[in-house]
Structures are given as C-alpha cells and as structure tokens.
Amino acid sequence: MLTKRMVVLQARRCCNVHREMWSKGFKRNFKGYCAVIGGILIHLTLGNLYSFGNMMTYMASYLHQRVDPSVTYANIIWVNSFTTAAQGCFMVLGGLLERTLGPRLTCFIGCSLLSAGIMLTKFAIEVGLIGVVLTYGLLAGLGISLSYATPLACGMKWYPKQKGVINGLIVAGFGLGALGSTTFQTHYLNPHNSLPDVSGYFTEMNILDKVPSLFIVLGLIFLVMQYIGCLLINKPSDEEMKESWPRQEQESLLRDIQEERKREVEGVEEEVEQIAMTSNKSLAPELKPSQVIKNKCFHIFWLIYFFNTIAVGYINAMYKSFGQTFINDDHYLAQIGSLAAIFNAVGRVCWGRLMDKTSFRVAMRTLTILLMMLYATMPLTRYMGKFGFTLWVWMIFFTFSGTFVLMPTVIEKAFGSQHYSSNYGLLFTSQTVSGPLIAGVNQLLWSTVGYTGCFLLVSGIIGLSVIMTFLVPRGL
Template sequence: MELSRRFRGCLVIFGGVLVHLSLGTVYTFGNMTPYVTSYIREYSSPADLTYATSIWIFAMSGMGQGLSMFLGGLLCQKIGPRLTTLLGSLFMSLGVLLTYFTIKLSFAVVVITYGLMFGFGVGIAYAIPIACAMRWMPEKKGLVSGFVVAGFGGGSFIFDQIQTAFINPENKSPQHEVDGVKYFTKKDGVLDNVPYMFLVMGGCYAAMQLIGSMLVVFPPSEVFNKWLNVSCVSTQQRIKKLLWNLRQSNLVYSYTYRCSQFFFMVSEAFISMELFSLFFQTVTCTYSPVNVLNVAKSSENKALLSDEECNSDEERYTESQEGVSKDVEAKSLSVERPKDESMTLRPTQILKEKSFYILWTIFLLNGQGIIFISTLYKAYGQTFINDDVFLALVGAFAAVFNAAGRIMWGHFADKTSFKVAMMCNCAVFTMLMLTIGLTSVAGKAMFFIWVCLLFLTFSGSFSLMPTATARSFGQTHYAVNYGLLFTSQVITNPIGAILTSQLKAVIGWYGMFFMVSAFSFASLLMTMTFNVKNCQGKDI
C-alpha cells in the first residue's frame, strides 16, 4: 500500500515536471529576444524596436500568469486538476503557434500571442501540478514543490539549444550596431527561420503537456482529508476539526445518513475499519482522546502522524480514561472550531492576514530581478561577447541552475524555515547583481558563472513561495491562495518593463544592475518582518 502510494506520487511528480518543462520555456525569451526583435525590425513593425522595448513581451506574459493563476485554482475545484492543467497548457501552446502569423504583422500583436496568451495559459496550469504533488507527499512539501517547479526552470535548458540550432545553425553573430546594441539583419541569413521556430516549439509543447496532464491527479485520500486535517495539529484538534465539520454539515441531522455517508467516504478514500470505529465513536460522543490516539498510531494510519507528534500527544493525554470520558460527555457535540485556523484559511480569509501582504510584497520585489536577468542577460553579453552559440549555452546551463535552485531552496526551507531561506536568497542575489558588471572585464568565464548563479538564486522564489503559502494558509485552498499571491506579478512585470525601457538608455547597464540589487535588498528587509509560526512555535 505504502509503496504503491509513493509510486503513484512519483508519477504525479513526473507528470508535473513534464508540464512545467513546457510552461517554463517562458525563460527562453532571453535567448529568443535577439531573434524576435531583429526579425520585427526587418520584416514587421516598428522598424526601430529595441531590446529594452521587447521586454514588454515577457512582462505581458508575467501579467497574464498573475491574472490567471487564481482562475486556475477555481477551475480546478470545478473540473479537476487534470482538465485544468490540460486547458491552461494547450492555451499557452496555442499562443506560441499563433505567433507564427503575428510576428509577420506587428510587435503589438506578438505581445498578445507570445506574451499575454502564453502567460495566461501558464497561469491556469502552473499551480495545479504543485498542489497535487504536495498532497501526495505532504511531509516533504518544500522538496516536492521544488522538484515540480524545477521542470519550470529547466525547460529553457532543452529549448534554448533547439532554438539556436534551428535559427542560427552557423553560429553567426549580429553585426548591425545601433547605440551600442547589436541586431541581426536580412544579410545575416538568420531571420528567415524565426517564424517556423514557433511552429516547432508549439507542437513540442502540446505533446509534452498532453502526456503530463494525464498524470496530474489528487490522491484518493483527499476525500477523507476534507474531514480530517492531517497537518501539524494535535490529535485532539484533528478530532475537533472532524466534529466541527460534521456539525456544520447536514450529516448532523440524521445518524443513519451520517453512517451511509461515511461508508461512501470509506469506499472513496480506502479508510481502514479502525477509522470507521473512530468515526462511530465521534458521532455518538463516546470517543476519548486516548482512544483517538490509539487509532491514529495504528499501523495502517501511523503515516498521518509523525513520531514527534505521536509522542507529544501521548504525553499530553496521560490523564485517566475516566476523567477524559467525563469531560467529553459533558461537552457532548458542543465542539468549538479548532484554533489552528492558519492551516485551512480560505482565499477570503488570507486577504485579512498581514503575512499574506508581506509575502505578496516580497514576491513583487524579487520579480524585478527575475524579469531583468531572464530577458536581458544575452543582450548584455552581446556587448562584449561575439559568440551566439556560447551565449545560448550560457542560457542552457543557467536553466539547469534554475531547475536545481528550486530543489535546493525548497530543501533548504524544509531543513531551516522559509524566513531563513528567503533571507539568504535575497542576500546572495543582491551581492551577485552588485558585481555582475565585473564580467565585462573578466570575460566569458565569469559571465558564464555569474549568470548561472543568478538563475540559481532567483529560482528560489518559485519554490519558497509555494512552500510558504501551503505552510501559512494550508493545502485545502492552496491553488487559489497561491493564485492570489501570484497577482503580485501583475504589478511587478509592467513596473519592470517601464523601468527598463525608460531608464536603461539614461543610466546604462551598470545603473540597472544597482537598481535591481536595491529591489532585492528591500525584499531582504521585508522578509525580516515575516513572523508566521507553526504549532510548535517555530518559523514555518
């Protein structure tokens, strides 16, 4: 049973990784920027398009993702994780395929198809595989979410190489220079392949998404988990939550109906007969915390509790059976709602939490560095490196570090806490941004190392934020809650695009580096104010 559950959980993680590999190709925009911008300058409009202005494609993608992620959570509740993931993924692929036509028309239409449509589809599908994976392995939220979003970070490792090999197989460098920035022209013989690249990418994405979506499902025990919260709550609190849910439902009016509904729960969730005994005791008010503890610690249900929780609960309920029974009988069905509400907060409830707005602001500030590095690392590298294949290779290896970073930071948060991990993340990113200007002096080797380290660092936001959301507000409404948190990207993307397009010509590359590092340092200060604790009084 345990082996089968873990195997099925691994399949869900694999499906999530496969979907995220395609969704994560949003990071190939940094590699595609010279090709797309140069093509529009030569064959479409406007003819004076710059790299700084092209960042609006990536910005609109981020805005679309921020707007639709909340919708993805709502759709998942209505049509399930599999169809929701498939719907969002295929909408994203459709945007890529349509760009074959729109890139021949104008930059504005490309912003809609390769930007907004791409991001809107990513947003719908993004959180669902993460939520499914964490429910299959709730004891390793950080590591599991890190593995899934590693696919998102690793997508560009594969497709950066495919794009460059297809568009520029002869490794030609851009020669036309305008205001110190180089662009490809018709004479280079590179740009003719650009539209067809979108057909190749769109077809590959759709195939990967179809396979991956079929594996994304919630575990069967989710039916029972609606009644019994198995997160870090004491045994007595878990039973109180079960009783409170029963009391709030129609089941309380009919004992026969209650039993019939529970049999349905058993068939759906494969709950053991010992838990049926527990249910029978709870609805007839004959249970005691000692009996509950014995059932919870049984061989078949011990997975619901960690050893530490079992031991602490056993010490907590060392009172005599007689005293506990009398206390329970006196309270009858008058059960108060569990105090640990942070474990199951609804979307409307998290909007009243200070911690939500702190996380939202941290995500917004970190987004500035993510946008800048993701889109312009290659454009900056071209100012002193005349090797297009090398720059594509940098992007590919940066994608590996992007993927590995999500696992690393998620695991680090499991070992320490979200607060410690995020503070370290922001501090390292700030230092790297302050020193990236030295790469133009040191040359290729340092540029390669610094870009990889920057991707390794900023990737942490995409594993730490899901972990913080699940730990702070619970897993029940995770997809919708994380969608609300991700709305910060609706703001951070246009801010980043405006700042880059308006200020780069004024303050130059080095001024942009210092500005982005300032945002990261502000995020570090904001993280220091985050003070959510778990049931043991420790930082989440």
C-alpha cells in the same frame, strides 16, 4: 488440532492483511509518482518562459529588420512583461477551475492555451510587436497561469511530509525548461553561429527566414509533452490523503504493536491520541482567498514576491543582450542560457531542502542577501571576461530560483492546502505590477544609465525584499 487450525487461520489472515496493505501502498505510491512526473513534464514546457532572453534577440531582429524598425531591445521586453502580468491576473482563475473541473482538465486547458499562443506567433510576428505581445506574451501567460499551481497542489497532497522537496522537484522542471528550448532555438535558427551586426541585430537571411516556422515546431513539441503530463496528473482521494498524512506515525505505531504484543491496550490508545494531536497541530488553518487577502502575513509575502520577480524578469530578458556588448559568440551566449536552466532547476531543489531543514525566514533571507550582492556586482563582469559573466549569470539563476519553491511552500504552510491554488494565485497578482514596471523602467533608463544603472537599481529593490524577511513571523 483445533489450536493448530486457529494458528493457520490467523497466519493466513495476517498474510492477507499485509498483502492488502502492500497492494494499497504500492498503488498509492505509484499514483503519487505519476502526479509528480506529470507535474514535471508540464512545468518543463511552462519553463520556455526562461528562454525569452535568448529568443528575444531573434524576435527583435526579425521585427526590427522586416516589420518595424522602431522595435528595439528596450521595448521587446514588453512581450515577457505581458507574460508575467497575465500570470498575475489569471492565476486565481486557475485555482477556481481546479476546484470546479479537477486538476487534469484544468492543466489541459492551460497547456493548450500556452501552445496555441506560441504557434499563433508565427502569424502575429508578421503584424508587429503588438501581435507578438498578444500571442507569445498575453495568451501564453494565460496558459501558464492556469496550469502552474495545480501540479504543485497535487504533489503536496500526495507527499505532505516533503512539501519543500516535492515543490522543488516540480518547479525544477520549470527552471530546466529553458535548457531544451534555448538549445533548440539556437541550433534551429543559427546553426553556423553567425554574429549580429554592429547594432546588435541579426541580419542574415537564413536566420530571419526561419524565425516564423520555429514557433510552430516549438508549439507542437510542447503539446505532446503537455498532454502526457495531463494524463499522469492526479490528486489523492480523501481516504488516500488520510493515509498519506499520518503514514509515518502509523507505520511506527504498527511496528511497536508487532514487536510488543504485551503492551497494555490503554497505552496503545494513549499513544494514538498523542499522534493525532501532533498531526493536528502540524496542520495549517484552512483560509479562503477572501480571508487570506486581509491577512498581514500575506501582505509581507506579496511584497517579497513582488521585489524578487522584478529581479527574475530583468535577468531573464536582458542577460544575453548585455553579454553581446562584450562577448562576440552567439552560441556561447546561448549555451550560458541553456546551462543556466540546470542551475535554475537544481537551485529549486536545494532551496526547498534548506527550507525543510530550517525555515522560510532563514532560507528567504539568505536568498535575497545573496541575490542583492550578485546584482550589485553584475556590471563588473564585463571586465572579468567570459568566465566571470558566465559564473554570475549561473549564480543569479541558482539564487532566484528559490523564490518559486519557497513561496508556494510557505503559502500552503501558512494558509492550508484546501484553497492553495487560489491563494497562491493571489500571490501572483504582484506580477501584474512587476511585469509592466520592468519594461517601463527599462525603456526609460536603458538609454540614459545603461546596463550598469539598471543592475544597481534592481539590487536596491532586492534590498527591500531583505528588509521584508525580518517582518515574517517566527515559526514560518
């Protein structure tokens, strides 16, 4: 009778233990899912940056026709350049705020600044190009910089074994953001698919009259999405991080213990020690920003990112104006940009998966070689018609998207997660140079060498990035 009672008590104890483990696991997984979903929502709004190529045609037309005739497609690109430059200047600040205020409040501040910058453009566009640069460019870029890296850091802490895929999912939101933005902008401003005049600018009153109000509508939509994302975003506690990191090994070990009750205690302890040693080996050294900036490997990453973002910024700003030179269909060009967002998003997941399966060296080398070839042949699409132009734009967006999942993942892998947001912010300082450089070079060369010369120049710059991938240490 005593034996049966002991068996019943043991069985109840086991059931309670399993129930508690399941409850903790469910709660941990639920919080992790919320963090990823919140990060995707936030990045969907940040991805409005990729709709600039579409929005630029309407902003340039409004400024050129009603405010300042000297504004052209050659200098409107300064707006986008200041956005990316602001990201580079203030991304480190976002990492510092996260460590001080926490991820939720940091994202709240950044998202509010982004939406405020967009809405204030309603008034700034009446002032002139400088006003738009300060609001749609600088202030919006500041908002992006503060809220960009935090969701990635939270996601990787929840899922340390799938960093590439998790980063790919979150930044896929950034790439996908232009899908909704571009479609909404076009149908709000140009529902009847009116064409620009022979100079390339829209002149219809119905289009130009609605340009200022669009910024208010976009800003309000983004605010709702952003605040929901901020409520969902969270990072694991120290206990949850310990449970997340060796979770697979713990589950495997638990199954072995349950199946082999007669295993020797010494053998179990030895296996636990081996698991701990394996886990510790996979952890990256925790380097502070002051240490990272002196690291040779970081300099290589910085240059790769610098060269790649030149290509990203140029196609994002100029694809539609280039297409307008031989495609007379505004809705079609807008649809190309909208659907390019899907390739941008899917590409991020695919490149993240490729890095998980191979390495950063292999994935980034493949990416840069393909991107270099696409840019070199982009001028030929004017002879391929709509199909060729569409295919090239989509392939470029698919290819360059990998930069924004491979780089954050390798930064965390090489320098650790403790100071990840700040370290990744250091990488973004390259955009303080690449952003203005794109605008300056484009303004100087566009009127002399045209689109063909500019595309070939960008292809050569990406060739430098290919060379840099051979300097990345093995094992990364």
